[in-house]
Amino acid sequence: MVETKKIALYVVVVFVLYTIVTSPTRAADLVQIGFEGISDAAQGVGQFMTSLIQ
Numbered sequence: 547m548v549e550t551k552k553i554a555l556y557v558v559v560v561f562v563l564y565t566i567v568t569s570p571t572r573a574a575d576l577v578q579i580g581f582e583g584i585s586d587a588a589q590g591v592g593q594f595m596t597s598l599i600q
Contacts, residue, residue: 566573
């Protein structure tokens, strides 16, 4: 099972590196979308906690 996880991790890393090398603009767009999603989720949690306090 551990070997399968290692292989899957290596495949993901190679795919990410390949994407960055072949299309850096698209890779930057994907990273930006990911960080925007994380930011939106954190704001949602903050609003939820604020509503609990009030």
